[in-house]
Amino acid sequence: MSCQESFFRELRERGLRLTPQRELVLSVLHEMEGLAGAEEIYRRVQALSTAVDISTVYRTLDLLQEFGVVAVVDGADGQRRYELTAGRTPHVHLVCSRCGAVISADQAPVRGLADTLRAAYGFELDLKRISLSGLCPACR
């Protein structure tokens, strides 16, 4: 079942509607690799259809986050960035606090941490929303 189809189904289950705008946002997310802010997603959507408002992009991204199909990362610059998770290799983001570069890292070592935190604090780590600040190899 394609991603669009499961999206449609999830919408119907909640009594929500499949609109052209929502399809556009989802297809733009598909074409992207790596994280993108709402502004960039908006620009790419507009390239396909000019009559989409940025507030609709925000509302759709909220929806997709609720559905768990996008990962959300709150950048140190105050911008929120998004990335499709469905059908992709799970990974975490290493963000360089000096140059802003983003490295996609294997999720495995973080899963170990998640286990530890669950055992020690009863805290359920959200692997979809992890970004780690630090210095990339170039900036070290």
Place this chain on the structure above:
Amino acid sequence: MSCQESFFRELRERGLRLTPQRELVLSVLHEMEGLAGAEEIYRRVQALSTAVDISTVYRTLDLLQEFGVVAVVDGADGQRRYELTAGRTPHVHLVCSRCGAVISADQAPVRGLADTLRAAYGFELDLKRISLSGLCPACR
């Protein structure tokens, strides 16, 4: 050597000045436990002296961050939070994405992760700026 003294010395080394406002912000940070946003720090400073502007608080917090005496956490709500690190047990923050509760967790398990990331990606994790999103025991 007290924290105030080392702060003073660090300022002088850079040709900067020790002002009453900077002392106030630092003393408020001392009295706090846990994270606090600029707005709350501002309020506490005003309780001591009404004639301090919030822009000064922001400028001072930037300075303290540069000096490495405060830890900075970018919250999912878009607010930046601060906490004194000098003379305190190192820890990381577990932030509940539902209720906003913050748990202070031992840094040890994260240090293991830091070693792994350094070895695998050459990425130097900034332990002072780590906050992990997830669900607290109550919200699970």
Place this chain on the structure above:
DNA sequence: ATGCCTGCAAACCGTTTGCATCCAC
């Protein structure tokens, strides 16, 4: 026909900035 969605525009809010003045050195 119903009520969910949209575009538009304005509000929001934490943070930053420009500038004249002030004061720590």
Place this chain on the structure above:
DNA sequence: GTGGATGCAAACGGTTTGCAGGCAT
């Protein structure tokens, strides 16, 4: 006296919201 620091107020930028109209169901 000098140049960094402050207060004030305005700007900024990403995000949210209210509302009237539109369209998927």
